[in-house]
Amino acid sequence: MIPTKEEMYAALEERHGKELQKKLSETSVAVCGLGGLGSNIAISLARAGVGKLHMIDFDKVDISNLNRQQYFPEQLGMYKSDALYDTLKRIAPYCEIKKDCVKLDDDNIPRLLADDDIIVEAFDKAEQKAMLVNCVLETMPEKYLVAGSGMAGLASSNTITTKRVTKRFYVCGDGVSDVNDGMGLVSSRVLICAGHQAHAVIRIIAGEFDI
Amino acid sequence: MVKINGELLDKDGKTVSEILSDMEINSQHVAVELNEMIVPKAEYSKTVLKGGDTVEVVRFVGGG
Numbered sequence: 001m002i003p004t005k006e007e008m009y010a011a012l013e014e015r016h017g018k019e020l021q022k023k024l025s026e027t028s029v030a031v032c033g034l035g036g037l038g039s040n041i042a043i044s045l046a047r048a049g050v051g052k053l054h055m056i057d058f059d060k061v062d063i064s065n066l067n068r069q070q071y072f073p074e075q076l077g078m079y080k081s082d083a084l085y086d087t088l089k090r091i092a093p094y095c096e097i098k099k100d101c102v103k104l105d106d107d108n109i110p111r112l113l114a115d116d117d118i119i120v121e122a123f124d125k126a127e128q129k130a131m132l133v134n135c136v137l138e139t140m141p142e143k144y145l146v147a148g149s150g151m152a153g154l155a156s157s158n159t160i161t162t163k164r165v166t167k168r169f170y171v172c173g174d175g176v177s178d179v180n181d182g183m184g185l186v187s188s189r190v191l192i193c194a195g196h197q198a199h200a201v202i203r204i205i206a207g208e209f210d211i
Numbered sequence: 212m213v214k215i216n217g218e219l220l221d222k223d224g225k226t227v228s229e230i231l232s233d234m235e236i237n238s239q240h241v242a243v244e245l246n247e248m249i250v251p252k253a254e255y256s257k258t259v260l261k262g263g264d265t266v267e268v269v270r271f272v273g274g275g
Contacts, residue, residue: 037275124275126240133242133269137249152274165267166247179274190274 005094012049020206021049027205028052030116032104032132034080035059036185037148038122039070040194041201042084046092048202053088053095054116057081058103068187104128109135113143118201121147122194124179137169146200150174151193153182160189162196164211170204172196214265223262227255234268242269 003011013021029050031038034057042053057080061071075083081099088097100112109132113119119136123129129147136145150173151160159174173193179185203209213222215230222230227250231238243250244267250258260266 033275035275122275124273126237126271126273129271129275130240130242133271134249134252137242137244138251141249147269147271148275149269149271150274152272165242165269166244169242169244171269173272175270176272177274178272185274 002093008092008094009049016049023205023207024049024202025051027118028054028116029118029120029201030054030056030113031120031122032056032113033122033124033128034069034084035065035122035124036068036187036190037151037194037197038120039080039084040191041120041122041198042088043070043091044195044198045201046088046095048198049092049095050201050205051096052098052116054098054100054113055081055084055088056100056102056104056112057084058101068185068190104132106131106135110139113140116143118144118146118204120197120201121145122197126178133169141168144168144170144201144204146170146172146197146204148173148193148197150177151190152177152179152185153189154186155189157189157192160192160196162200162211164209167209170200170211172200212262213260216266216268222260225260227258227260227266230260230266231255231268236268236270240271242271243267244269 031042061075079101081101085099162172212219
């Protein structure tokens with residue numbers, strides 16, 4: 001038997017306090033890209049009691065993802081948006097989750113992300129990251145945006161930071177560690193960057209805007 | 212002097228495209244904020260920096 005919605009809400013409220021939990025439950029966060037960053041960010045936000053999650057990815061779960069992304073071997077071949085939806089529903093059964101299996105571009109971003117309060121960039125390719133960030137900043141300046149850049153390899157955990165670039169735009173990562181240099185992505189370091197991004201989102205919701 | 216990513220540099224009169232080229236950064240991998248406002252990519256070659264400007268160049272590398 002899973003707990004009721006009221007029981008789960010009460011447990012979160014006890015943890016976070018009434019005021020913060022109300023804000024968390026009323027906020028809609030879009031997670032763009034459900035790979036190593038996005039799948040971990042979404043799980044953190046669902047556990048923290050964010051009320052509305054919008055999951056966006058066009059890709060399927062591949063065996064090469066399992067070293068760092070929150071999917072199970074039996075989910076290979078599933079669309080990530082479907083697979084992560086199932087996992088999130090187990091973690092937070094009363095979270096309102098919208099899933100879009102679509103590739104974001106300049107044309108569909110303003111429409112697809114219109115109802116979300118905070119947008120998380122969690123793509124893997126540099127061009128796609130820049131495209132999403134530029135499109136959001138140009139067409140939806142009222143949104144909060146949390147991006148990730150630089151989390152590959154084995155460099156120290158402590159080089160990954162959160163930077164507030166402008167009032168509503170944050171970037172997490174070390175800014176330099178490219179997936180194409182060296183060994184690629186290691187679960188623990190990707191998780192650190194995902195943690196920075198998820199925590200930036202929660203701090204924005206809490207009204208704690210400074211770094 | 213223009214403040215670029217926190218550093219004061221003598222880039223007065225240069226365009227955004229020129230400073231990206233000086234920094235050896237691919238313009239397809241960045242977001243550029245000039246005085247807290249995003250510079251649209253189409254404006255990079257037309258946007259001329261002047262003394263006192265503050266520029267943030269956010270560079271994206273692959274991985275996620």
